[in-house]
Amino acid sequence: xxxxxxxxxxxxxxxxxxxxxxxxxxxxxxxxxxxxxxxxxxxxxxxxxxxxxxxxxxxxxxxxxxxxxxxxxxxxxxxxxxxxxxxxxxxxxxxxxxxxxxxxxxxxxx
Amino acid sequence: xxxxxxxxxxxxxxxxxxxxxxxxxxxxxxxxxxxxxxxxxxxxxxxxxxxxxxxxxxxxxxxxxxxxxxxxxxxxxxxxxxxxxxxxxxxxxxxxxxxxxxxxxxxxxxxx
Numbered sequence: 001x002x003x004x005x006x007x008x009x010x011x012x013x014x015x016x017x018x019x020x021x022x023x024x025x026x027x028x029x030x031x032x033x034x035x036x037x038x039x040x041x042x043x044x045x046x047x048x049x050x051x052x053x054x055x056x057x058x059x060x061x062x063x064x065x066x067x068x069x070x071x072x073x074x075x076x077x078x079x080x081x082x083x084x085x086x087x088x089x090x091x092x093x094x095x096x097x098x099x100x101x102x103x104x105x106x107x108x109x110x
Numbered sequence: 111x112x113x114x115x116x117x118x119x120x121x122x123x124x125x126x127x128x129x130x131x132x133x134x135x136x137x138x139x140x141x142x143x144x145x146x147x148x149x150x151x152x153x154x155x156x157x158x159x160x161x162x163x164x165x166x167x168x169x170x171x172x173x174x175x176x177x178x179x180x181x182x183x184x185x186x187x188x189x190x191x192x193x194x195x196x197x198x199x200x201x202x203x204x205x206x207x208x209x210x211x212x213x214x215x216x217x218x219x220x221x222x
Contacts, residue, residue, distance in 0.1 A: 031209055032209040032210075034209070034210065034211075036213075041216070041218070042215055042216060043114075043200050043213035043214050043215045043216045044153075044200070044213045045213070046210055046211075046212060046213075049209060049210050087152075087153070089153075091209050096141055096158060096160060096166075096204075097143070097155050097158060097168060098153075098155075098211060100152050100153040101152065102150070102151070102152040103152065
């Protein structure tokens with residue numbers, strides 16, 4: 001069964017304190033791994049798609065990496081506006097639907 | 111920019127009422143999806159559609175139905191709302207061969 005596990009569930013950082021969020025997955029043939037950001041009471045906002053092990057993508061203070069079993073979302077020198085829930089999802093070769101993890105809620109304080 | 115809109119941000123309904131949630135996308139996407147999101151459970155797929163008048167059940171279709179009469183519009187119907195359907199409902203769309211799904215702002219539904 002395809003599955004996505006995100007850790008930690010919650011993470012508190014000080015402004016400028018870099019860290020990483022983890023997304024472990026098992027999937028029957030990875031078609032893509034996705035990262036989304038979700039602010040409270042809003043819909044998820046697309047961040048990145050990764051397709052193969054070794055791939056990396058960056059956007060401002062965020063960098064996503066992918067191995068054969070997990071993905072990391074690295075946050076460098078975070079700011080309070082980076083506070084949100086970060087969702088990871090995978091899509092297998094056979095399917096159209098995404099399988100989501102439960103998310104990591106990040107709080108960055110100044 | 112992809113734009114997915116949902117008809118209501120907040121809805122309050124009574125148990126037993128028939129509820130319609132509407133979703134419209136403006137990017138000519140073939141695929142459309144309905145999810146619900148609950149604390150501790152994450153996003154769960156209710157139904158999706160890969161073409162007009164086509165639909166596929168997701169992981170939790172019980173108590174729901176859908177309608178897709180036009181390519182840009184996908185409706186979620188709660189035939190007889192129950193309190194356990196109180197949730198955040200999210201619509202998404204994607205291209206037929208594309209993987210990335212783009213989400214709407216969500217509808218927070220409270221069933222009393």
